Amino acid sequence: MNTNYVISVITRDKPGIIEKLSKLINEHQGNWLASNFCRLSGQFAGIVEFSCPSEESNNVLNALESLSSHEFQLHIAKGESQTENNKNIIQLEIVGNDKQGIIKEISRVLASHHVNLLKLTSSCESAPNWGSLLFKAQADIEIPSDLDIDELTDALEQIANDLIVEVNLSAR
Structure with a gap:
């Protein structure tokens, strides 16, 4: 079974931010589902939705939290299952x-x-x-x-x- 997560990210803009995040998620068998990023006032900010096997959840969350020592500000939220309605x-x-x-x-x-x-x-x-x-x-x-x-x-x-x-x- 997989668990979905949504993370918001803010860090000083520099090359390699997406590579660092995607590598970390991939190392924990995660799948990058959706994202939206942009540079605002010299900061790189965005959100990522990813899924990972439930048994890897603690490992990937710990790895993401370790980014805070590299000037990353993160907020992590567990995703909720959604039912598709004709909206x-x-x-x-x-x-x-x-x-x-x-x-x-x-x-x-x-x-x-x-x-x-x-x-x-x-x-x-x-x-x-x-x-x-x-x-x-x-x-x-x-x-x-x-x-x-x-x-x-x-x-x-x-x-x-x-x-x-x-x-x-x-x-x-």
């Missing part, structure tokens, strides 16, 4: 001039409608010909089966006008 997954895109509070307001509306945020990617980049920052975000969201998508769209469009951003919902 309504929608993609949300947000684009507009960067300003404080965009994610706060969007996430407030999503939470008030009991929408689960599954994945969020955001960035700020120089807006062509404007000289200011352009905020972009993409999210996969899980819509409750009893929620009218038009109601959510209306709520998001109301705050989009206040935030001066464009918000689009589309089927995945």
